[in-house]
Amino acid sequence: xxxxxxxxxxxxxxxxxxxxxxxxxxxxxxxxxxxxxxxxxxxxxxxxxxxxxxxxxxxxxxxxxxxxxxxxxxxxxxxxxxxxxxxxxxxxxxxxxxxxxxxxxxxxxxxxxx
Amino acid sequence: xxxxxxxxxxxxxxxxxxxxxxxxxxxxxxxxxxxxxxxxxxxxxxxxxxxxxxxxxxxxxxxxxxxxxxxxxxxxxxxxxxxxxxxxxxxxxxxxxxxxxxxxxxxxxxxxxxxxxx
Numbered sequence: 001x002x003x004x005x006x007x008x009x010x011x012x013x014x015x016x017x018x019x020x021x022x023x024x025x026x027x028x029x030x031x032x033x034x035x036x037x038x039x040x041x042x043x044x045x046x047x048x049x050x051x052x053x054x055x056x057x058x059x060x061x062x063x064x065x066x067x068x069x070x071x072x073x074x075x076x077x078x079x080x081x082x083x084x085x086x087x088x089x090x091x092x093x094x095x096x097x098x099x100x101x102x103x104x105x106x107x108x109x110x111x112x113x114x
Numbered sequence: 115x116x117x118x119x120x121x122x123x124x125x126x127x128x129x130x131x132x133x134x135x136x137x138x139x140x141x142x143x144x145x146x147x148x149x150x151x152x153x154x155x156x157x158x159x160x161x162x163x164x165x166x167x168x169x170x171x172x173x174x175x176x177x178x179x180x181x182x183x184x185x186x187x188x189x190x191x192x193x194x195x196x197x198x199x200x201x202x203x204x205x206x207x208x209x210x211x212x213x214x215x216x217x218x219x220x221x222x223x224x225x226x227x228x229x230x231x232x
Contacts, residue, residue, distance in 0.1 A: 004156075036223070043118075043225045044157070044205070089157060099145040099211055100219050101170055104157040 002027040004092050006105025013080050014113055021108045023090035024072040030092040032100060033066060033073045038107075039086045047088075048075070051095075080112045116140065118208050118224035126230045132194040135227045139188070139208030146189050147209075147221060148181060152202035160204075163189060175200075196231045203228050 003026040013019050025033075034049035050057045050064045050073065057064050061080075066073040073092075077084055088108045093100035119138045127133050139146050148160040160179070161171040165186035174181070178197070183189040193200055207221040 006156075032219070034220070044223045046220055046222075049220070091157075095211075095219055099147075099162060099164060099169065099209060100221075101147070101159045101162055101173075102149075102157075102221065103159065104149075106156045107154075 002030055002092055002094075002103040004090060004103050004105040006090050006108060008108060009106060010109045010111070012111045012113060015080060015082060017080055019075075019077040019080050019084070019110055019112075021075045021088055021090065021110075022072060023074070023092075023105045024070075025092040025103075026071065027092070027094065027103075028071070029094040030103075032093045032095045033064070034091050034093075034102070035064060035075050036089045036091065037086045038089065044089060077110075080110075082112050082114050085110055085112045118206055118222050120204075120206050120224040120227050122227060123225065124228045124230075126232065127196055128232055129198055130195045132192065133196055133229060135191045135193075135204055135229070137189045137191070137206030137208075137224060139206070140210075140222055143208035143210045143222075144186070145209040145211060145219070145221075146183060147207040148189070148191055149205040149207065150202050151205065151226075152199075157205065160191075193229075196229075198231050201229055201231045 031052035036044040038044040063076040090105040091102040146163040159173040162169045163183045180192045203226040206224040209221045211219040
């Protein structure tokens with residue numbers, strides 16, 4: 001089955017700096033890669049996703065890149081703000097006609113220091 | 115639009131007791147997933163319903179766990195009897211696949227049920 005590794009497990013950055021989280025996956029059949037943000041005591045929320053036919057996707061201060069050959073994808077947050085502090089999870093899945101089971105990485109706790 | 119809801123938010127039970135968790139998906143979502151996060155580790159898949167049918171239950175740990183989705187609306191996850199290692203946060207997510215395998219299937223998560231088995 002699919003295995004997703006996520007690094008680092010914790011990340012502390014100064015406000016305004018960039019943060020990068022990296023994930024690798026094992027199953028070449030995976031073609032959908034979402035990123036979830038979970039603030040303390042709240043539900044995981046999708047912040048960005050990418051499909052295997054795209055190499056990069058941006059949404060304001062957030063970007064995700066995908067290297068299918070190397071089987072890794074990364075989340076980039078620029079100009080970090082205190083409200084970016086949260087646990088971030090990457091996931092991978094093969095999208096099938098009847099839905100997709102997500103395999104998650106272990107999570108990265110991001111702390112943005114003012 | 116109301117999001118995915120879960121009940122209860124917290125549950126503390128003794129080892130050997132039974133607990134039933136409930137998930138109400140977003141209205142109209144055919145796909146319903148159960149996940150679990152144990153002791154700060156990764157979120158792990160438990161099972162997937164499409165309407166009332168179990169599409170994939172490969173992540174269910176053992177036969178002490180029983181999930182149902184009668185009528186294809188809300189779902190319940192029963193743990194009987196509960197063991198210490200069942201402690202964790204149980205998440206439910208729902209989605210509506212559109213566009214087939216090239217489409218979108220964004221999963222919306224509920225707030226989770228924190229289960230503590232003593």
